[in-house]
Amino acid sequence: QSNVTVYGVVDGTFDIINTSGAAGAGRGAPDYTRVQSNGSRLGFKGTESLGNGMSAFFQFESNAKFDAGGGLDVARDSFVGLKGDFGTVKLGNFSGPNRDIASKLDVVIHSDGIGDNSALLGKLGGRASVFDTRYTNSIAYITPDFSGFQATVQYQANENKNIAPSANPANQSLAELGLNYDNGPVYVGLTHGKLTEKNSTGAGTFNTGTDEDVTETRLGGMYKFGNASVRALFAHTKGDGSLGSLKQNVWGLAGTYMVTANGKLLAQYFRANDLSGNRAGVTDLSDTGAKFWVLGYEHSLSKRTTLLAHYAYLKNDDRVSAVSGMAKGYDFGDGSTGIAGSAGSNNDGLKLSGLQVGINHTF
């Protein structure tokens, strides 16, 4: 029993969702309310000291979507590894450096609800970011900490490789690199990743041709001073192969301020710029981005329990569905409404807003 720690987060909110502005299928989408479990999770972890500064460690982490009776799993960061003077090696299913920097710079407490900065990041106008997820079949090496500097390299093995083209295979491999400097009030991170998809005659991840590459580069930082923090994040996504040379920049600014000893005010603004580059059959890429902002207040009742209120607003540009064959339009990230973002629907100009009030409790 002493070998394993049971831990987790339970985050329950009452959400009020409003939609407006879309001329197509999104028009008439209902306003509604829900109870949401955001990033609630249940985990099991342990560390064993092996002597000589070396240790073995593991983590099984499950989603806990308790508002709707979801299943338990090992689908959140789950791994086994060794740590020593040489650094850390781990195997499993976990996020890469690109996603980690976005989570670190997010200002909302759960990083998994309607205020999450993943709403706009890495999507290339597409349905879902291929970088803001966890990678199965992962192996990573993390260097020791050199006065705050640390580097990570991660590789996703291609278990589902196929040789002949076939419909919609998960024929994907990936490599990511992350460089971080985290020392006192200053944090700076630079990350880069490349995903390769091959032999997909069907939809594949990008619903385009048989072979695609996507690369993602992110640069971000945070500075803490007094009762405040300021944060900035820039992300550049670029396609290749059947994606043509589609490119997109996304950037954001965020900050927090402790208005009382227990009360934190927070805000963030993100902008997905218009797509650029070339793609067969597409002549006009103007007005294909989106805007997103969040305002929130979080009040700590204890170190483990926080009351929260977040308001998030997302506006799709008026031609967000211009690139045919790609998913059309932006939705919130992990706390998505399900209204925008499905391929084939017309969400040009769709506006989403969400207010959530609730409680976050760690254990």
Place this chain on the structure above:
Amino acid sequence: QSNVTVYGVVDGTFDIINTSGAAGAGRGAPDYTRVQSNGSRLGFKGTESLGNGMSAFFQFESNAKFDAGGGLDVARDSFVGLKGDFGTVKLGNFSGPNRDIASKLDVVIHSDGIGDNSALLGKLGGRASVFDTRYTNSIAYITPDFSGFQATVQYQANENKNIAPSANPANQSLAELGLNYDNGPVYVGLTHGKLTEKNSTGAGTFNTGTDEDVTETRLGGMYKFGNASVRALFAHTKGDGSLGSLKQNVWGLAGTYMVTANGKLLAQYFRANDLSGNRAGVTDLSDTGAKFWVLGYEHSLSKRTTLLAHYAYLKNDDRVSAVSGMAKGYDFGDGSTGIAGSAGSNNDGLKLSGLQVGINHTF
């Protein structure tokens, strides 16, 4: 580790199921044996004192259908909340007052096997009770305890709302109210709930028209004296909208008696009366109910471990499938046989019996 308690129940029985009496599809249904895991569960819970009489609490509770290797989940009562002088507020997925009163008055130890009183309750001749389940997207307020009096109000938000009619949407919202008096030997409870289903062009919960309401009212009580307890429960279900004015009364009597310090005799009898009211196309609602009784013995080996033997018998009336478009016939509740209750099968007069022998162990 001290922040979370791992708890649960493991209930394993060997069940012998017999069927007879049906003239239609149920005829020839086999007698069979099985190992059953009844209400076995695994949970994780915790409470944090926040000072000033206030506390934060959570619970993740999973089914553990270990006789057949089922999945773990947060599909049993799972929630997060705050408790204080003002009462209790909680968010999540959990049972409402109508189900809670039935569970409290049930006499069998697991409330989730072939002797469960949910066999007849709340079904309106229908496939499954919409009240004897857990409600996703729930928010509830429970008053403080006033000398044994306590009230609960629960609301289910309509996350899956749709505006235009569509096939079989879970377009459901619900409110329930419960009043309880629990003081020494006396318990009395009164509960009421209303479920609204809208814009269902397909089967929906009730396989009828587009808009339906169902209301459920339950009144029950228990009195303990010496080594015995007696219990009574009355339930009234009423449809509206596409259900016409279909109504049904269900009532039951139950009791327990400690024959030795560790040995408990238990019995219950429930009767679902014939449907009444009006429904388009149905002229005769006679003989559309069912009878159900249970006899059991439970022997405690310790506070946590009990050996049990239950015999349950259920008889469908001879015209139980008279209302076309509704499910036809009654089965056991959580420990159902799978034989009765499926729409389109003819279970007029079907008799079911089940004997279960096993062990219940809490941890």
Place this chain on the structure above:
Amino acid sequence: QSNVTVYGVVDGTFDIINTSGAAGAGRGAPDYTRVQSNGSRLGFKGTESLGNGMSAFFQFESNAKFDAGGGLDVARDSFVGLKGDFGTVKLGNFSGPNRDIASKLDVVIHSDGIGDNSALLGKLGGRASVFDTRYTNSIAYITPDFSGFQATVQYQANENKNIAPSANPANQSLAELGLNYDNGPVYVGLTHGKLTEKNSTGAGTFNTGTDEDVTETRLGGMYKFGNASVRALFAHTKGDGSLGSLKQNVWGLAGTYMVTANGKLLAQYFRANDLSGNRAGVTDLSDTGAKFWVLGYEHSLSKRTTLLAHYAYLKNDDRVSAVSGMAKGYDFGDGSTGIAGSAGSNNDGLKLSGLQVGINHTF
């Protein structure tokens, strides 16, 4: 909290898979790499002393396929039971004596990866062994230990019984018997099981006719001396009913040797002999078996943490798909590649090799 122990194994390896030699569908199957979670698991168990030498016990054990974010469940050995002077009775979902003897004699640490001896055992040329699995609806009795002798009898109740023939029902019941002698350096086991499948007009487990029996008999032993162990296992599988009189012998030899205090060398060789007996429409059963060998090294960093490297090689004989209607060809067991073994594919002569390097950590 003191009533339940959280325990488990996390086993993560990097696997390199190669295939060659098949003339049919297997030809051109890719070589690939993967991260594999082998027999990783998470469990919850407890024992309560009831006095007089009697105790109640339970176990919920879940898979933890953390390389790919799999679900948690109670699908590994999960049960409740009583133990006393009379022996042990348990109910649930668990392996039987035939599988247990194979696991006990396997030399690789996880018994759930590409070196597992289940690659060849019990398959009768078929898709998957019906004996090397866990049985739902199980009840077992295990005698007390008489100076190392112990007997087990297990029965699987037929919950999914049907009377009229229907397509592909799980209309299965089973009984198994095991005799073990385990005393100091010597272990010997003899097991026997019979599975009966009835009224399957569709594929059923064996994709043959309506009624089948399969019996499995295993005899094996292990002897430990100094730093070494030697092991031998013989298995005989025999069909009846729609399977004709198909028969197969599988046998294997294995051993381990501690080359240092913490370093273990291990090897095993298994051979599935050609099928024999009669089956309608099949005249030649020559060259229908397979060969399998494993070489490995395991280095303990502590009692709970072991580094491992295993190489496994499997060669299907050149006419392994001769019996039409049965699955064709052998794959690794629990760490299967997914390449061989699917019905209808032609894996005559398919060769598979797998190298795995990783870490095994118990908690």
